[in-house]
Amino acid sequence: MIKDYFLIAVKSLTKRKTRTYLTMIGIFIGIAAVIALIGLGEGLRVAITSQFGFLGTDVLGVQAAGVAAAGPPGSGAINPLTSDLAEKIEKISGVEAAFNRYLSAVTLEFNDKQKIEFAISIPSGTNRKTLEKMVNLKTSQGRLLTDADRKKVLVGDNYAQDSSFGTTFGRPLKAGDRIILNGVDFEVVGIIEKKGSFIFDDAVWMDEDEMIEYGISDEERVSTIAVKVSDVNEIGKVQLAIEKFLRKERGVEEGEEDFSVETPQSALESLNSTLYAVQLFVTIIAVISLLVGGIGIMNTMYTAVLERTKEIGIMKSLGARNSTIFTLFFIESGLLGMIGGIIGVILGLSFAYGAAAAGKTLLGSDLIQASVSWSLIFGSLAFSFILGTAFGVLPAYQASRLNPVDSLRKVK
Amino acid sequence: MARATTKTEKKSDAVLDLKGVWKIYTMGDVEVPALSGLDLVVKRGEFLSIMGPSGSGKSTAMNMIGCLDVPTRGKIYLEGHDISSMSESDLAQIRGRKIGFIFQQFNLINTLTALENVTLPMIFQNMPRQERITKAKKLLELVDLGDRMHHKPTELSGGQQQRVAIARALCNDPEVILADEPTGNLDSKTGGTVMDFLRKLHEKEGKTIIMVTHDEHVAKNADRIEFLRDGKIIKTIKK
Numbered sequence: 001m002i003k004d005y006f007l008i009a010v011k012s013l014t015k016r017k018t019r020t021y022l023t024m025i026g027i028f029i030g031i032a033a034v035i036a037l038i039g040l041g042e043g044l045r046v047a048i049t050s051q052f053g054f055l056g057t058d059v060l061g062v063q064a065a066g067v068a069a070a071g072p073p074g075s076g077a078i079n080p081l082t083s084d085l086a087e088k089i090e091k092i093s094g095v096e097a098a099f100n101r102y103l104s105a106v107t108l109e110f111n112d113k114q115k116i117e118f119a120i121s122i123p124s125g126t127n128r129k130t131l132e133k134m135v136n137l138k139t140s141q142g143r144l145l146t147d148a149d150r151k152k153v154l155v156g157d158n159y160a161q162d163s164s165f166g167t168t169f170g171r172p173l174k175a176g177d178r179i180i181l182n183g184v185d186f187e188v189v190g191i192i193e194k195k196g197s198f199i200f201d202d203a204v205w206m207d208e209d210e211m212i213e214y215g216i217s218d219e220e221r222v223s224t225i226a227v228k229v230s231d232v233n234e235i236g237k238v239q240l241a242i243e244k245f246l247r248k249e250r251g252v253e254e255g256e257e258d259f260s261v262e263t264p265q266s267a268l269e270s271l272n273s274t275l276y277a278v279q280l281f282v283t284i285i286a287v288i289s290l291l292v293g294g295i296g297i298m299n300t301m302y303t304a305v306l307e308r309t310k311e312i313g314i315m316k317s318l319g320a321r322n323s324t325i326f327t328l329f330f331i332e333s334g335l336l337g338m339i340g341g342i343i344g345v346i347l348g349l350s351f352a353y354g355a356a357a358a359g360k361t362l363l364g365s366d367l368i369q370a371s372v373s374w375s376l377i378f379g380s381l382a383f384s385f386i387l388g389t390a391f392g393v394l395p396a397y398q399a400s401r402l403n404p405v406d407s408l409r410k411v412k
Numbered sequence: 413m414a415r416a417t418t419k420t421e422k423k424s425d426a427v428l429d430l431k432g433v434w435k436i437y438t439m440g441d442v443e444v445p446a447l448s449g450l451d452l453v454v455k456r457g458e459f460l461s462i463m464g465p466s467g468s469g470k471s472t473a474m475n476m477i478g479c480l481d482v483p484t485r486g487k488i489y490l491e492g493h494d495i496s497s498m499s500e501s502d503l504a505q506i507r508g509r510k511i512g513f514i515f516q517q518f519n520l521i522n523t524l525t526a527l528e529n530v531t532l533p534m535i536f537q538n539m540p541r542q543e544r545i546t547k548a549k550k551l552l553e554l555v556d557l558g559d560r561m562h563h564k565p566t567e568l569s570g571g572q573q574q575r576v577a578i579a580r581a582l583c584n585d586p587e588v589i590l591a592d593e594p595t596g597n598l599d600s601k602t603g604g605t606v607m608d609f610l611r612k613l614h615e616k617e618g619k620t621i622i623m624v625t626h627d628e629h630v631a632k633n634a635d636r637i638e639f640l641r642d643g644k645i646i647k648t649i650k651k
Contacts, residue, residue, distance in 0.1 A: 001535060001538055004535045004541075005535075008523075008524070011523040011524060012523055015522075015523045310519075311521055314519045314520075314521060315521075315532070315536075316480075316504055316507075317478065317480060317507060317513050317519075318507070318508060318513070318532055318533040318536060318580070319504055319505060319507050319508015319509065319533050319536040319537060319584070320504060320508075320536045321500075321501040321504040321505065321536070322500060322501050322504070323501065324504075324536055403481075404480045404481075404500075404504075405475050405480050405481045408480070408515075408519070
């Protein structure tokens with residue numbers, strides 16, 4: 001019987017198309033906002049999480065805080081980390097290795113085309129092996145750098161693709177190609193294996209000393225000091241020891257640190273909590289929009305009850321019980337919510353994936369990604385249906401209580 | 413009128429029995445009686461007309477007979493069951509199964525096709541889909557609308573709409589067909605066709621028909637005419 005009631009409700013809705021769509025606008029704007037923004041937020045989280053390959057997992061990252069200008073980590077700090085700190089930190093007990101890492105913008109010229117890219121440092125000597133192991137650095141083409149190399153670099157996988165980067169430089173890079181970094185000639189000896197993170201895929205990895213020598217990075221502006229601990233279980237203790245040492249070294253009191261010592265985990269957590277806050281905010285706005293949409297449904301349903309009083313009377317005279325009339329109107333308002341939800345999901349998905357695609361073409365970045373889970377889609381649909389029915393309860397109840405004699409007497 | 417003449421005065425033969433029925437409406441502080449002790453017995457297979465000027469209580473009587481409303485005082489028995497104090501939902505069930513309505517305004521649902529309109533009362537009685545459709549088609553053919561099944565009411569003439577309403581009134585095999593001014597919105601020719609169908613139902617199918625009208629010519633189709641005034645029966649004419 002429910003199926004028949006659905007059919008009757010659908011017919012009533014399609015009879016009044018304009019009003020039906022106008023009513024649903026409130027719902028589908030809300031649902032579209034939820035899907036698009038939560039979807040993009042999720043995508044951003046996934047993208048950012050993958051960037052943390054920069055440090056590895058059983059490592060602490062030391063960074064200068066108090067950023068004065070936008071740019072790569074540490075580059076704009078008022079009191080940057082100096083190059084001598086790494087050696088000193090290495091002497092702290094529980095630290096296996098500590099070395100500087102530089103990340104700077106660099107002008108890359110290839111095939112007569114120029115673009116600003118990121119250069120990332122690789123230390124020399126034993127630290128090279130430590131880093132390679134730490135971030136699992138491998139090449140898909142050519143080889144890694146050695147201490148004997150001069151003016152040699154590795155480039156990320158995206159440079160070797162015929163995608164946006166290939167287009168930018170006219171053709172994809174391969175091992176053996178020569179590129180110009182800040183006016184200096186370098187040879188590409190290897191392509192880094194694709195990792196899905198811009199730190200690897202969209203960057204130039206080069207020798208630390210050469211990076212300083214050719215003025216790509218300032219030696220006394222270390223981006224991050226990577227600290228490898230000898231025992232992962234002691235990581236908290238080592239973190240405290242480094243903080244204590246740096247406070248003394250930089251002459252700051254506890255609580256006024258102008259630096260941070262973080263595990264990638266904690267950095268990730270703080271980032272995640274920020275993203276959650278943004279998503280929560282968006283969700284609240286969407287919920288308000290949905291509530292307004294719900295009230296719109298209620299309004300439409302009240303109008304429908306008034307308008308169809310006669311029809312209700314007819315149905316009652318034909319044997320429809322109060323519960324039948326209630327169910328009919330209840331389903332109708334639920335459908336208003338759910339169809340609104342379906343349109344909203346479609347709009348939201350198109351917006352999210354459209355923005356991601358636009359981000360990729362226009363910015364050449366994978367950072368804008370859409371990630372819409374099935375649970376989000378079905379959750380939104382269920383929510384919009386429930387919303388429709390919830391706001392339909394009162395009008396449906398009113399309809400069901402109408403007196404058949406009075407309803408039948410209505411002219412229209 | 414062979415069937416009408418065979419009727420007996422046996423009590424169990426009464427489909428409908430109204431005993432001292434009062435309906436009083438309260439308008440502000442004033443109580444206005446619409447029915448003032450109406451007594452009426454309708455026998456199975458009878459064709460009855462109720463006539464009266466406007467304000468005579470015709471419509472109220474019709475509402476009582478059709479189980480659309482309950483009396484303020486008095487009793488109404490439908491097939492021996494007291495329906496005068498039933499709840500609206502129980503009354504709805506009884507209406508659906510026992511009463512077939514035909515209204516002056518046809519009262520079809522405009523969003524539904526002729527076929528769907530006829531199936532509607534069967535949906536309310538939880539009849540299986542296939543059975544419903546088969547029956548509705550048969551009834552529409554009975555009223556000569558086999559070729560108009562998928563038309564919406566707005567695509568049908570007044571006479572056709574009223575025939576759809578007749579088919580709809582028959583779909584649950586009701587005990588009583590209650591027609592409220594069935595020809596009131598029709599010209600005399602189409603009105604005549606509709607009356608022919610009603611008479612056919614009475615004569616061939618033995619249906620009990622109660623018709624409310626103010627048109628004497630139409631009322632004469634019935635076996636018995638009851639004249640109503642001030643909420644009471646004032647005159648009875650039997651054929």
